Amino acid sequence: MKMGSQSCFKVLIICLIAIIGAANAQLQLGFYAKSCPKAEKIVLKYVHKHIPNAPSLAAALIRLHFHDCFVRGCDASVLLNATQSNPQAEKNSFPNLTLRGFEFIDKIKSLIEAECPGVVSCADILTLSARDSIHAVGGPFWNVPTGRRDGVRSKAADVFLGLPAPFHNVSTLLTLFGNVGLDANDLVLLSGAHTIGITHCASVSNRLYNFTGKLDQDPDLDSAYAKNLKTFKCKSISDQTTVLEMDPGSRNTFDLGYYKQVVKRRGLFESDAALLKSSTTRSIVAQHLQSTKKFFVEFAKSMEKMGRINVKVGTEGEIRKHCAFVN
Ligand code: HEM
Ligand SMILES: *[C@@H]1O[C@H](CO)[C@@H](O)[C@H](O)[C@H]1NC(C)=O
Ligand SMILES: *[C@@H]1O[C@H](CO)[C@@H](O)[C@H](O)[C@H]1NC(C)=O
Ligand SMILES: *[C@@H]1O[C@H](CO)[C@@H](O)[C@H](O)[C@H]1NC(C)=O
Numbered sequence: 001m002k003m004g005s006q007s008c009f010k011v012l013i014i015c016l017i018a019i020i021g022a023a024n025a026q027l028q029l030g031f032y033a034k035s036c037p038k039a040e041k042i043v044l045k046y047v048h049k050h051i052p053n054a055p056s057l058a059a060a061l062i063r064l065h066f067h068d069c070f071v072r073g074c075d076a077s078v079l080l081n082a083t084q085s086n087p088q089a090e091k092n093s094f095p096n097l098t099l100r101g102f103e104f105i106d107k108i109k110s111l112i113e114a115e116c117p118g119v120v121s122c123a124d125i126l127t128l129s130a131r132d133s134i135h136a137v138g139g140p141f142w143n144v145p146t147g148r149r150d151g152v153r154s155k156a157a158d159v160f161l162g163l164p165a166p167f168h169n170v171s172t173l174l175t176l177f178g179n180v181g182l183d184a185n186d187l188v189l190l191s192g193a194h195t196i197g198i199t200h201c202a203s204v205s206n207r208l209y210n211f212t213g214k215l216d217q218d219p220d221l222d223s224a225y226a227k228n229l230k231t232f233k234c235k236s237i238s239d240q241t242t243v244l245e246m247d248p249g250s251r252n253t254f255d256l257g258y259y260k261q262v263v264k265r266r267g268l269f270e271s272d273a274a275l276l277k278s279s280t281t282r283s284i285v286a287q288h289l290q291s292t293k294k295f296f297v298e299f300a301k302s303m304e305k306m307g308r309i310n311v312k313v314g315t316e317g318e319i320r321k322h323c324a325f326v327n
């Protein structure tokens, strides 16, 4: 088929517009102001209605957001369910075991779909929910520019490439954070989210019972604290399920409690203890202990940064209809 010079010109113009459009596509504050003006309010309202009764979900949601962003970018890939053709989604990988909050996001998505179908991404809903729920438990507020699009790939194997593990040392943590454009400051600040939420003996038992494979204890864990945990919580190496608070007594309050634990060598994971292992991260911990106000300001900045990791924008990805399934 021959194209007349006029239609050739049209194709060229269309291409140019597409290229310019893609180059301009980026996150922006109030991305849905025209297309779905109530979207952000629906998230906020739902969070305010439920988080005060279930504050532990704030921890679940910020952790979901973190796991999402570190694996293939903040594209809601963590929310996808396995399917027959993709039997092992991110959700089904080992570190997922204890992820929570999926139904919370699904519910908000259904409310927003009822308002404006096919417009607001699951990635944005997760990012906004994490921000609003942290604020609702006394944490800082940060800007969430929107316009993220949802990914279509979710593979369990991808999780191990990007996601930090509780047994990682400080150099591995810095490398993994560096891979997604975050630095030592971000590592210390974002780890500060461990001031809320829970873990399980499974994530700590090797430090208590079999650190180097010789039935020994991690010398970097305060020995009085370790003894206490062994006596009252993780009573044997085979206990995988007992719940532990990372900031005991204050698991639902966003405060400096995590750093106070870390400097006492009571951080529960090796990745928490690791923050004392480099002089850079150690001094950042000490600095944040000085002021809740400054911690909040800096944490907010790191969260906004984390929310930008490898986002899909413009015409990339899709807007899912249901957060657990690609369209
Ligand atoms: C630095 C690397 C990190 C490692 C190795 C790590 C590891 C872990 C582990 C092993 C758990 C407990 C899982 C369980 O046993 O239930 C956990 C919980 C949690 N993490 Fe992290 N984490 C890291 C960074 C982060 C970041 C950046 C955030 C958020 C900004 C975060 C937020 C949370 C929260 C809130 C919980 C509690 C979840 C709940 O209560 O359900 N973590 N983390
Ligand atoms: C997704 O899978 C989980 C189990 O991993 C299940 O509980 C949930 O109901 C599924 N979600 C949907 C919307 O089917
Ligand atoms: C940190 O862990 C990595 C991977 O296990 C290892 O190669 C490296 O030598 C460790 N670094 C330090 C300083 O222990
Ligand atoms: C301790 O670790 C070693 C090496 O990983 C392993 O062979 C051994 O079975 C572990 N002991 C227990 C009680 O789990």
Ligand SMILES: CC(=O)N[C@H]1CO[C@H](CO)[C@@H](O)[C@@H]1O
Pocket (backbone or CB within 6 Å): 091, 092, 093, 094, 096, 097, 099
């Ligand atoms: C929430 C969820 O999907 N959890 C899954 C995590 O992965 C294990 C297997 O590794 C599954 O059994 C869980 O259902």
